[in-house]
Each structure stands twice: as structure tokens, then as C-alpha cells.
Amino acid sequence: MRRAGLLGLVMPLVLVSGCTGSSGPPPPAGSGSPSAPDLTASATQTRFDESTGAIRAGVTNHGDRAVSVTSATLVWPGFAWPEVETDPTPVLTGQTAAFLIQPGRADCTAAPARPQVRARVDGAEVLLPLVLGEPGLLGRLRASACAGQALAGVADVSLTIGSRVVTRDGAPYFAGHVDVRRVPGSREGVSVVGVLGSVLFDVLPAEAGALPAVLGAAALRVPVLVGPTRRCDPHARGQASQPFLFAVFTRLAGAPEHRTITVPSAAEQRRLNALMDRACG
Numbered sequence: 001m002r003r004a005g006l007l008g009l010v011m012p013l014v015l016v017s018g019c020t021g022s023s024g025p026p027p028p029a030g031s032g033s034p035s036a037p038d039l040t041a042s043a044t045q046t047r048f049d050e051s052t053g054a055i056r057a058g059v060t061n062h063g064d065r066a067v068s069v070t071s072a073t074l075v076w077p078g079f080a081w082p083e084v085e086t087d088p089t090p091v092l093t094g095q096t097a098a099f100l101i102q103p104g105r106a107d108c109t110a111a112p113a114r115p116q117v118r119a120r121v122d123g124a125e126v127l128l129p130l131v132l133g134e135p136g137l138l139g140r141l142r143a144s145a146c147a148g149q150a151l152a153g154v155a156d157v158s159l160t161i162g163s164r165v166v167t168r169d170g171a172p173y174f175a176g177h178v179d180v181r182r183v184p185g186s187r188e189g190v191s192v193v194g195v196l197g198s199v200l201f202d203v204l205p206a207e208a209g210a211l212p213a214v215l216g217a218a219a220l221r222v223p224v225l226v227g228p229t230r231r232c233d234p235h236a237r238g239q240a241s242q243p244f245l246f247a248v249f250t251r252l253a254g255a256p257e258h259r260t261i262t263v264p265s266a267a268e269q270r271r272l273n274a275l276m277d278r279a280c281g
Contacts, residue, residue, distance in 0.1 A: 038063035039126065041117035043074070044133030045141070047241050049100075051261050053141065058098040059091070059119050059128065066090035069097035072119040074130065077111065078142040080104030086119075106145035147258035154186045155215055157248050159195075159203075159262040161226045163271060168204075172279055173227030174271065175206065178248050180220040189253035190215045192222050196247040196259075199240045201272055202229050203247075212251075226272065232280035244269055 043057035059069050070088050074081045084099045091097045097119075115130040115138055132138065151157070161176040178192055193212045197203035205211050206223035213222050226246075231237070248260045264272065 037061065037065070037067045037121060037126075039067070039119075039121065039128055040131065041119070041128040042131045042133065043115075043117075043137075045137060050242070051245055051263055052102070053145075054100050054102050055137075055141075056098065056100055057117065057130075058096040059117060059121070060096040061091045061093055064093060066092050067121050068123075070120045070123075072097070072099050072101075072117055074101060074103075074115060075118050075127070076115040076130075076138055077107060077113050078138055079106055079145070103141065103145070106142050106149060108142070108146040108149070112139075144259070147252075147255065148260070150252060150255065151190065151250060151258055151260070152183075154183055154188045154252060155190050155250075156181045156183070157192075157250060157260045157262075159224070159246060159248060159264075161264055161268040161271070165275070166225065168225060171227060171230065172275055173202075173204075173225035174275065176203075176224045176226050178222040178224055180215050180222075180250070182215060182218055191251055192220065192248060193251050193257055194249035195222075195224055196249070197226070197229070198243050198245055200229055200231055200237065200243040200276065201246070202227055228272070228276040228279045230279060232276075237276075244272070 038061070040060050040062065041057065042060065043055050045053075045055050049056065055074070057072070057074065059072060061067050068088055068090055069086050071083055071085050073083045081101065081104060084101050086097050086099050115132065117128045117130050119126055119128065134140075156179075158179050159176065160179065161174050164175045165172050166175050167173070178195065180190065180192060191212045191214045195203045195205065195211075202225070204225045206225050210222060213220055244264050246262045246264070248262060249257050250260060251257050
């Protein structure tokens with residue numbers, strides 16, 4: 001039962017990476033030992049993990065005997081990576097030892113390198129090439145993390161959704177605001193250039209022409225409206241994977257746009273759901 005749960009966790013990345021496809025035999029483990037088990041490693045990031053940054057990875061057994069994978073980590077210089085303890089239940093042929101790993105602080109000066117997985121298999125350390133479900137995934141995550149680290153040195157960004165209901169074009173919204181507070185001692189320019197909601201909820205500037213808005217010496221407040229998109233069909237309401245994944249787009253002087261993911265509090269989510277029920281009748 002424990003192994004079945006792990007298979008459910010890693011199945012998307014196995015299908016995406018093609019570890020079980022018919023394009024030829026999988027590459028051998030990278031330990032160089034003639035008796036090394038036949039393993040591959042793959043990883044992806046699902047939409048459910050965007051708000052946390054976590055990556056779903058796994059080591060798949062293609063050999064003719066069961067193996068035990070007790071720990072694993074990613075090896076790639078763009079991030080600091082923790083060592084993850086995995087389920088020690090034997091991994092049968094065709095099964096995957098799945099694990100969830102959270103990248104540490106980004107190293108924004110590291111040289112490019114091929115990603116790998118280092119795993120402890122049957123008590124021995126093996127190094128495996130990592131197949132990514134999305135080419136360039138780690139580079140994209142590092143670019144975003146480095147932009148976020150640069151922003152954190154200049155300002156803090158947050159989204160607050162109030163309880164006051166206002167109407168625009170006959171639709172109800174909650175009045176809210178984006179706050180940008182300067183880090184003491186910072187001088188770099190930063191501006192809010194956009195906001196974005198989800199399939200079910202809009203996040204809009206409260207006033208036309210309000211964006212971009214530039215942070216001054218201490219703080220910036222940008223009024224916004226947050227409310228249902230009027231997608232009232234059961235498919236949209238039942239299948240939306242990230243209904244409360246909102247974003248604030250900022251730009252440091254001379255840098256590209258950066259997306260700051262914001263997730264409403266539990267109380268704000270309840271208010272938004274109630275407002276959607278009201279709007280949908």
C-alpha cells in the first residue's frame with residue numbers, strides 16, 4: 001500500500017519523462033559498477049506545486065530484481081538541495097521510488113551543468129542522469145528564484161483582500177490592495193506592472209491606468225478588485241486546479257518582470273467562494 005501511494009505521486013513525471021517508453025533501453029545507473037541496478041531518474045513540477053516551488057522526482061527500477069532506495073537528492077549547482085529520506089520498501093521491477101524535494105537558496109552565479117540525482121540504492125551511492133519532464137525547468141526555476149531574491153533585498157510584496165463589496169460593470173468584487181514596502185536602506189527602483197487572477201477569480205487594478213506604479217521612498221499601495229470571473233459551469237468550478245493562485249508582477253530597474261505568487265488566507269478564500277456563489281446564483 002505504501003508503494004502504491006508513491007507510484008500515484010510520481011506517475012505524472014514518469015509519463016512525461018518517457019522512462020517507460022519504447023524508444024530503447026533505459027540508460028544504466030551512473031555508478032560505473034558492473035553490478036549496478038538498472039535505474040533511471042526523472043523529475044517535474046506540477047501546477048499544484050507552483051506555489052511552494054517543490055519538485056516531484058523519482059528513481060525508477062528497470063532491472064530484474066527489487067532494490068531499496070533509502071535517500072535521494074538532486075545534484076545541480078543552481079540550488080542548494082536537501083537530502084531526502086525515501087520509503088525503504090523494496091522497489092520492484094517497473095516501480096518508482098518517488099520523493100518530493102524543495103530547492104534551497106538559489107546560487108545565481110553557478111555555472112550551467114547537467115542535472116543528476118544522487119541516490120542510496122541497496123546501501124550504495126549511485127549517480128543518475130536526470131530526465132526533466134519540462135526541458136529547462138531547473139533554469140527557469142532558478143531565474144525566478146534569483147529575481148525573487150533580488151526583489152526581497154529591495155521590497156516586500158503582499159496582496160490583501162478586504163470584505164467590502166463593490167460593483168463594476170454589474171459584477172461584484174471585493175476591494176483589496178497590493179502593498180509594496182521598501183526594505184530599509186535599499187535604493188533600487190521597483191514598480192508594480194501587473195496583477196493576475198485565476199480561471200475562477202479576477203484580480204484587476206481598481207483604477208484604469210493605475211499600473212505601472214512606482215515604489216517611492218518607503219511604501220506603495222495599489223488598490224485592486226478581486227472577484228469571480230462568472231465561470232459558473234460545474235466543469236470550471238470542479239476542475240480548476242489552482243483557483244487561489246494569484247500573482248503580482250513587479251520589475252526592478254533594468255531587470256525583466258518577476259511574478260510574485262500570492263495565495264489568499266483561508267478567511268479570504270471563504271469570502272471569495274461565497275461571493276462566487278452569490279454571483280452564480
